[in-house]
Amino acid sequence: MAEYDYDLFVIGAGSGGVRAARIAASHGAKVAVAEEHRIGGTCVIRGCVPKKLLVYGSHFAEELQDASHYGWTVEGMSFDWPTLRDTVLRDVDRLEAAYTSTLDNHDVEHFHERATIAGPHSVKLASGREISAEYILIATGAWPALPQFDGVEHCITSNEVFHLAELPRRVVIQGAGYIAMEFAGIFNALGSHVTVVNRSDVILRGYDEALRDRLLQITMGRGIEYKFHCPITKVEKQEDGSFLVHPGKLDPCPADVVLIATGRSPNTSGLGLESAGIATGPAGEIPVDEYSKTACESIYAVGDVTDRMALTPVAIREGHAFADTVFGEGSRKVDYDCVPSAVFSQPPIAAVGLTEGQARNRYGNIRIYSSDFRPMKNLFAQRHERGLYKLVVDAGTDRILGIHMIGPESPEILQGAAIAVRAGLTKADFDATVALHPSMAEELVLMR
Numbered sequence: 001m002a003e004y005d006y007d008l009f010v011i012g013a014g015s016g017g018v019r020a021a022r023i024a025a026s027h028g029a030k031v032a033v034a035e036e037h038r039i040g041g042t043c044v045i046r047g048c049v050p051k052k053l054l055v056y057g058s059h060f061a062e063e064l065q066d067a068s069h070y071g072w073t074v075e076g077m078s079f080d081w082p083t084l085r086d087t088v089l090r091d092v093d094r095l096e097a098a099y100t101s102t103l104d105n106h107d108v109e110h111f112h113e114r115a116t117i118a119g120p121h122s123v124k125l126a127s128g129r130e131i132s133a134e135y136i137l138i139a140t141g142a143w144p145a146l147p148q149f150d151g152v153e154h155c156i157t158s159n160e161v162f163h164l165a166e167l168p169r170r171v172v173i174q175g176a177g178y179i180a181m182e183f184a185g186i187f188n189a190l191g192s193h194v195t196v197v198n199r200s201d202v203i204l205r206g207y208d209e210a211l212r213d214r215l216l217q218i219t220m221g222r223g224i225e226y227k228f229h230c231p232i233t234k235v236e237k238q239e240d241g242s243f244l245v246h247p248g249k250l251d252p253c254p255a256d257v258v259l260i261a262t263g264r265s266p267n268t269s270g271l272g273l274e275s276a277g278i279a280t281g282p283a284g285e286i287p288v289d290e291y292s293k294t295a296c297e298s299i300y301a302v303g304d305v306t307d308r309m310a311l312t313p314v315a316i317r318e319g320h321a322f323a324d325t326v327f328g329e330g331s332r333k334v335d336y337d338c339v340p341s342a343v344f345s346q347p348p349i350a351a352v353g354l355t356e357g358q359a360r361n362r363y364g365n366i367r368i369y370s371s372d373f374r375p376m377k378n379l380f381a382q383r384h385e386r387g388l389y390k391l392v393v394d395a396g397t398d399r400i401l402g403i404h405m406i407g408p409e410s411p412e413i414l415q416g417a418a419i420a421v422r423a424g425l426t427k428a429d430f431d432a433t434v435a436l437h438p439s440m441a442e443e444l445v446l447m448r
C-alpha cells in the first residue's frame, strides 16, 4: 500500500503548475492537479496570450493607415470588436484544451475545484475530499490588487477586459505599469479615447528612463492622455450607464470603462498555509529557497505566488526545476540573471540586463551607446515616431551589461540579442558582427 494517494499534488494549473506536473509525471511520479478556474492559468486564459492577440488585432489600424503609401486602397474599412473578442476567446478555448491534453497525456489527474492545504502532506478539495501527497506544489499565481475608493465595484481589471460587450468609447486606466500601458495601446489603436491615471509620474517603473520618456512622448502624440500624481478617489455611475471618474483633485472625467491595473497580489488568502507552518511575506507571498522549497519540507511553491519575478517563462522554469530536483536526477536552480522582458505597448519596449542607472551603481565606470533612429517603415509612411536602442557596456571589460529598446518589433529583436548578453559578449563582438541590411535590428551592431 502506498503511503500517500499521490507523489505530487499541484494546486493551480497555470504555466508553472502544468509544467511541474508534466515533468514530475515524466519522471515517473503519480501526479494530480487542482484548478478552481480554467486550466492554463493567467497567461493563457486572461493574460499574455489573449493580450498579445488583441495587440495584433489593434495593430491593423496602423498598418491599414499606412497601406495607402504602398498603393493600397482599402475601401469600407471598419472594425468589429465582438469579432475580435470572440475569435480571441475561441483561441483561449483551444489552448485550454491543449493544456488539458498535456495533463491527460501524462496521466496527470485533474480536479476542477479549489484545493487548500490541510497539513504538510494533505490537501482538502472544495467538495470536502481530503487527499494525501508526499509533496505539494503551490502554483496558485496572483490576482489583480484593487485599491480602495468609492465606486471601485464599477471598475474592471485585466480579468474582465477580454469580455467587454462593446468597444468602449472612453477608457480610463488607473496605473502605469505593464497592464496599463499595454491596454492603453490596444484601446487607443482601436479608436477609444484613453486616459491613464497614476499615483506617481512614472510609467513602467524599472525600465530605462530614456525608453519610458520616448514611450510617453509617442503615446501622447497618438492621443493618450496622462494624469499624474492623482490616483482615483471616486467613481460614480451615471444614469446612462457611463461613469464619472474623479482623479485626485483634478476635474472628473467621463468613462465607459474604468480599468484598474495597479499590480497583482499573490493568491494565498485562505490557502490553509498555517496548517503546514508556512507564514506569508509582506506582500502575501510564499517565501521559498532557491529550490522553491517553503518553510515546510514537503511543500514547494513556484510562479507569481512567490513574488520573485512575475513572468510566465520564469514560472515555467521554476516548475521544471522543481520537478527535476524532487523527482529527477539532481538539484536544479533557476538562474534569474539576464531575464529578458517586454512591454507590448505601441510601440513595444524590450530589455535585458542592467539599466544605465543600475550599471552605474554596480560597476561605476560604464559606457553608453545609443541609436535614435526613424525606422524605414515609419519614414516611408510619414510617421515621425523614432526608435531608440541603448547598449550599456562595462568600460573595464567591454562586456555588454544591458540592452534596452523601444521601436517596432523590439521584443522579437531582443530575444536573440539577450543570448549575447547572457553569454557575456563584448561591444567588440557586436562591432565585429556584420549588419543585416536593411533592418531595424542592424542598429544593434552599428552603434559607435
Ligand code: NDP
Binding pocket: 147, 174, 175, 176, 177, 178, 179, 180, 182, 198, 199, 200, 201, 202, 203, 204, 205, 231, 261, 262, 263, 264, 309, 310, 311, 341, 342, 343, 344
Ligand atoms: P505593475 O506592477 O506593472 O504596475 C502597477 C502600477 O500601478 C504602477 O504604475 C504603480 O504606480 C501603480 N500602483 C501600484 N499600487 C497602487 C496603489 N495602491 N494605488 C494606486 N496605484 C498603484 O502592475 P500591473 O498590474 O500592470 O501588472 C502586474 C504584473 O503582471 C506585472 O508586474 C508583471 O509582472 C505582469 N505582467 C507582465 C506583462 C509582460 O511581461 N509583458 C504584461 C502584463 C502583466 P507606481 O509605479 O507609481 O508605484
